Amino acid sequence: MPNLKSKITLKDIARELEVSISTVSKALKNSEEISRDTKEKIQAFARLYNYKPNNIAISLKNKRTKNIGVVIPDIVHHFFTTVIRGIEKYANAKGYNVIVCLSEESFDKEVINMEMLANGSIDGFIMSLSSETQAKGDYNHLREVTEQGIPVVLFDRITNEVECDKVVIDDQLGGYLATKKLVGQGKKKIALITTDDYLSVSKARTEGYKKALLESNLPVDESRILKLPTMDMDENKIRKFFNSQEIDAVMCVNEIFAVFSMRVALEQGFKIPEEISFIGFTNGLLSKYANPSLTVVAQHGERMGEISAQMLIDKVESENEEETFQTKILEPTLVVRDSTIN
């Protein structure tokens, strides 16, 4: 550790000015208890030596850290970064810092991260479940935390098995809107590219997709549903999927699937959007700069982050004991670009 011309403390000021620590503390808070003269002297001295109270000591005393723990599966996905930005924005305005932990889609990491933070480092959690956690269905780490009285806000990838505040977009509606949009353009053979079912969001989007088809009197054909792993998508699988089916539109549960499969379609000679249309989820850079640009269901990540932070901080700062939890559902919106007609 380098040479610390370390920070000045209350004690230092007290010693230097020959008053007590309590007097210094009160003077710096402009307490009525202290005389004008003394206050001015102390404040001037503090300013001169650039006194700043030690956050850790204050945290210990108040049992409030003014830190928020954010645990998310991945940070490289555009959606999550926008959520973080939203959280940061609101939290910062309220004087809170954001501690970011990545579960990397691993259950164990999620647990470890939470334990690490739950021992006094943070006032509350904002989190989105890892896929492994959702697959496993084990939420004891969340319950332990909430039972300790640490507020938790779950966003996007949530579970009903934990009682806490939640923020989601209506993913089913998102899937529904997207599919309806395709139907409205005269598409009849609408495929779905999704992940495994255990991801709550994919499941809901799939439901919306099916609902829209049924409502439009179109058959739900399971062979038109392709499940892909999140990492390392297999180009051939998609190629075969496109070949074996007569497909005139595809809804994908994320940006990457959409952009990736669009390229495969282009390579196979399909015209987008005339012969085959595409809609994805997440209004990120990829969609915007893809070629053709991608029509998507926007998830409003930043708004989601702000709301999550607001719900959490409200709870953290609220006095009342009664536990009432709410689930906020945001409406997804369609951002129409060139991968769909007009």
Next chain:
Amino acid sequence: MPNLKSKITLKDIARELEVSISTVSKALKNSEEISRDTKEKIQAFARLYNYKPNNIAISLKNKRTKNIGVVIPDIVHHFFTTVIRGIEKYANAKGYNVIVCLSEESFDKEVINMEMLANGSIDGFIMSLSSETQAKGDYNHLREVTEQGIPVVLFDRITNEVECDKVVIDDQLGGYLATKKLVGQGKKKIALITTDDYLSVSKARTEGYKKALLESNLPVDESRILKLPTMDMDENKIRKFFNSQEIDAVMCVNEIFAVFSMRVALEQGFKIPEEISFIGFTNGLLSKYANPSLTVVAQHGERMGEISAQMLIDKVESENEEETFQTKILEPTLVVRDSTIN
């Protein structure tokens, strides 16, 4: 605040087991001073009631928070997210948490964030300067922090005016390599799309570009250099730029410029890469999924993050007083894709 079945403390254990706090503390650390019997009793009790030491108290005592402050201009850019991931990975393995603050390219926010964290919340900073800070050239907030003995590691967007550890890629070499690659493909009229000069990285990349041209006996034509604002790129400007010049290759200082201008070129009927080649910086999702996929200079963000974290933690945990700073320069590498010939 919800009902806290709040955490058990040393004091609680001591009271319950009728021993002193010191004994409990030592027993839980498996100290030789305490008898087997007592240790077992205490440890069993602690396990039963799931005792976890309070991080804040430990921080106050040790004057070590095990938190790292990361201040970056933006989190939605792929490069920065990969750096964060690298930092997180290394820091977590070492038992550190990562507090992320966004300056949003604003000098003031950068200063506020640093002040907020510098009062005991963190053991050190890892940061990349906001564009406003670089434009302004005011680094007093950094100096104040280092003078307090708080270690700082600057990465990517750095300055020579502050003495601290630094991690960068050789941006000049990156620009050089990219340009040479284009030259090697027989391109003679190589354009550059960049930002304003105050961004240290853009400047260096431009230098590399010029160096490569000169070395190849190609003229450096300033009219072939287009400066674009980071946000809201103007399509028409690019179109005019392409029209007014006879350009057979473009190097862009980031992914977005590259992908965006590629689309403009395609719309104008250019064939990529035969008639006009493109190279960008940052090996992100955009480059990978662009159409055509984009050849880029990879910045190895994750590695950069790991190294930054390592340098910082080394300094934080080092005992010796002598201040020696190093600058680590990573080599950029070319990732060749379809926007350049073969």
Next chain:
DNA sequence: GTATATTACGAAAACGGTTTCGTGTTGATA
């Protein structure tokens, strides 16, 4: 002149740990 209020400050506990040092008890040694 005495009783009471007010002013201005300090002592000390508290937050939850760690760590140094002191000490009563035991057992071994001479």
Next chain:
DNA sequence: TATCAACACGAAACCGTTTTCGTAATATAC
């Protein structure tokens, strides 16, 4: 049996604040 080391534990200081409560000194009231 006196001496001493080893053992096992507790008291207390400390980290840097906040806050309650007590109290001397002064001012006010009667």
